[in-house]
Amino acid sequence: MKKSTYLLIPLVLLLSDVFSQGYQINGKINGCDNKWVFLIDSGNRNAVLDSVKCTNNQVVFKGNIDEPKLIQMKVQGDKSFASFWVENKNFSFITYQDSLWKIKLTGSPLNKLFYEFEENVHLPIVLQYVENNRKSAQVVLPRDSTQLKAINRELDSLQVVSNSQMTDFIIKNKDSFLSLNFLSSHYNAFGLSKSIAFIESMNDELRNTPTAQRLLAVIRKIASLKVNDSAPNFSLKDINGKVFSLSSFRGKKVLINFWASWCGPCRKEHPDLIRLSEKYQSKGVVFISISKDENSKNWKEAVKKDKLLWLQLLDEEDNKGISTSNNYGVSGIPQTIVIDESGKVLMISDTLVDIDVFLAKIFAKKS
Known part of the structure; x- marks a missing residue:
């Protein structure tokens, strides 16, 4: 499941203040004396934004960032963590080494x-x-x-x-x-x-x-891909880490289904997708599923549980934050796209019934 949430409390950040100055975070962490405390970027668990040594249960973080960042604060040798936003302003907190999630912050709207x-x-x-x-x-x-x-x-x-x-x-x-x-x-x-x-x-x-x-x-x-457009090429990894590219299937019709393990409607249509694969793979249609999962373990478990036996690939973003699903104009899942032998888009639909009718007409003309 992807995170989803909201609040109806209005807030106006004084952005000229937020971005013009650096940050200073004054914290008290009971029990952390002489241990290192780390601020780790939640978007990149290997990226340490800042680190200081705790003295007399006190820490002070100072720096400057180009925009607010959601971080995880951890203490050396302890598994607990606290999540909060670092922004370019002064604020403070108090918490406990063995239960960092009980953190109380002040001065940060x-x-x-x-x-x-x-x-x-x-x-x-x-x-x-x-x-x-x-x-x-x-x-x-x-x-x-x-x-x-x-x-x-x-x-x-x-x-x-x-x-x-x-x-x-x-x-x-x-x-x-x-x-x-x-x-x-x-x-x-x-x-x-x-x-x-x-x-x-x-x-x-x-x-x-x-x-x-x-x-x-x-x-x-998004939404730039239309019928008769050339389908963007991609190179993505399957469950075993092997890379597959769309270009390698040139000369064959290809059906691409975008989905995710956390997507209820996607999982519900899998029995119908299996029936489609049994019906059209024998006619030469290549089936490819591209998952938008961020958790590869959940993806692999869903593939196994739903018995998806055709090519399964995991979507990825490039260095500009653009993924294969973005390039294909996928603004919601499930979505299925049919591509012809020359790499041209033939059909785009979020309903497998429409895909089935479309393919049936194509193969009826050939028979």
């Missing part, structure tokens, strides 16, 4: 909004997802049982609620970097044209952050 959102919106949604997934795992086959259908309806309903809350949050907190961050992973729910307009309405400092510029590049690339 961005973190105040973040914690309120996590506690009041995100956590309740996550707990409901966990409970429904637990129920789903306990359902006795067949998979189309009444019980499973009811659980899937609940999951779909949760996704609708989650998307609605996130959209509300972004609108209510348009001057917050937190909204920009949420938009970067929820622009599908917000809407592509609305997302572009939202970013362009920001003041110069927020609009010119790396996140805003990267997001604009991605969104403007």
